[in-house]
Amino acid sequence: MTGIATLPTTRDEDWRYSDGEYLAAASPDVVNHWRTLEVPAGETRSEHTFHASGHASGEEVDGMVDRLRVHVGKGGRFEAFKTIAGGKYARVEIEVTLEEGAHFEFGGVTLGGEDKVQEFVTRTIHAHPNATSNQVVRAVQWGQSTGNFLGRIEVARDAQKTDAAQNFRAILLEKGASANTKPELEIFADDVLCAHGAAIGQLDEQASYYMAARGIPPEIARKLLIQAFIGDAFEAIADDAERERMLEDTLANLNVEAV
Template identity: 40%
Template sequence: MTALPTRRQEAWRYADLKTLEGLWPDRALMARELSGAALNLDERIDGGGWRDEEVTVSVAPGGRLTGLIEQAMDATGVATQLYRITLDEGAEADLTLLNHGGRYGRLALDISLHKGARLSLGGAIVGGGEQTLEIVTHVRHLGPDAVSEQTVRAVLGGRAVGSYLGQVAVAREAQKTDAEQSFKALLLARGATANAKPELEIFADDVKCAHGASIGELDKAALFYLESRGIAPRDAQALLAQAFVDDAIVALAEGPAREALLARLAALVEAA
């Protein structure tokens, strides 16, 4: 894309266009490609400035793609990452997305599933202050018997904006598709905003597709229960926030990425 996006483009309707407007004239889009039958896509997007990249990934028939994509830019950094992923016949992908750094962080995925392919995608958005963080997915079921599951959670404090735009498109040839999307957001402050736009576009007539979205606050009954057992209020809030995102990051092993996410959650709770 050479022109600056506008809000008339559905995938950019909640984007931080004001920030991008100042950067776009100097855009230097990076690009790289990966292909094979056994791929591990472990990415940590960090540093300052603007990280703008398009990554093309092709998984061979019967192959497997695993990995973690963590957006952890510095406080003033900007990330606009696009991953174009093709799962050939019978291929599988198991991916975890963490989006918690920078003033503006956008992780976009365009994933094509051919016959019998399977996708499991978990994502967590954790932001505070004036951050704008997005996960945008376009999952294309192009062949029959493919399965996709997306689970995204957002925890937002301060005046942060967190968005999930997820489209599942089922082609006429993609009979027996099984697709599911789930997005939930937890707001820790009145100034925080969550946007959700799950979308289904179905042209096949023998499919199983579902999506759901909800936005709310910490459960006061659960907080009372924990506090009545002697847990300090801030610790109780942190535990509930962690439990809230856990079902989206079940594939995330113990290590620096999980520790960074939990530290960010704790900081948001402390500031709330």
């Protein structure tokens, strides 16, 4: 018997902060589609993606869902650096399973105004010993927009010497903007290092005052502070040119009214 694809709703825990209107109107085939990637043992694979459009292929509603499952072989490495800047609703979801000694590196930025809802959802499965993972997500929101990060780390009983970390920070440039985070740690091993951190606030007024006192115009000062803030998400990109490209493309979508 063939199963019938159903749509998630905001009552589902993993979709609790999503756009309910998009989910009600979207195609189940699009929302439930997963891409897959196999990283061979000892090798490195990476994705550097800028999501500027809100329309998925074949969709009429303004929204985008990109879901990726990755299996990283022993001693392998998977890197994903992504910016979400377009569309009324955009969700990037990554599920990674790590073999022994493998590594997962993730850097993500949401950049949204108006009433956009943008979110990263990750599930990192440490299935074997000595694997590592690091996730850095930054959200810059203004207008009535929302930036979300749901990050789940699972450590199996035999996955000793796991070292996993995730960090989320959000800057709300206007009062109507918001951000949500839901970090989860499920640990069954006893010799591990697992950490998460989260902070949501406004731009550092002290830093703005310091820059203004040295003659830097307020709009330039704000943009420099935002640049430094989102730069954290791309710090682990080894190639200098690629790191600069990701940063420049992201900053180019920073609404002038927001700064």
